[in-house]
Amino acid sequence: MEKFYCKCCGSSSTSLTGLTSGNCFKNPEGKHHALYEGSEKSQYACKYCGSKASTLTALTSGNCFKNPNGKNHSPAL
Numbered sequence: 174m175e176k177f178y179c180k181c182c183g184s185s186s187t188s189l190t191g192l193t194s195g196n197c198f199k200n201p202e203g204k205h206h207a208l209y210e211g212s213e214k215s216q217y218a219c220k221y222c223g224s225k226a227s228t229l230t231a232l233t234s235g236n237c238f239k240n241p242n243g244k245n246h247s248p249a250l
């Protein structure tokens with residue numbers, strides 16, 4: 174089954190409404206999870222600094238010094 178992931182914290186849900194109705198503590202633009210619109214990958218890279226991690230959760234939990242919108246890495250699509 175397809176899963177929907179939050180691009181800010183890596184949380185996942187089996188439905189889009191389930192994802193976007195949940196509270197996100199890492200979204201700098203709002204209080205709910207924001208959909209990651211890329212595909213599932215074996216490695217995710219930060220679009221600002223290029224750091225890599227094997228899961229969105231791991232990537233978004235790392236501090237990014239080049240992200241102008243927040244303090245954590247943000248996945249490239």
Ligand SMILES: [Zn+2]
Pocket residue numbers: 179180181182183184196197198199200205206207
């Ligand atoms: Zn989130």
Ligand SMILES: [Zn+2]
Pocket residue numbers: 219220221222223224236237238239240245246247
């Ligand atoms: Zn980064």
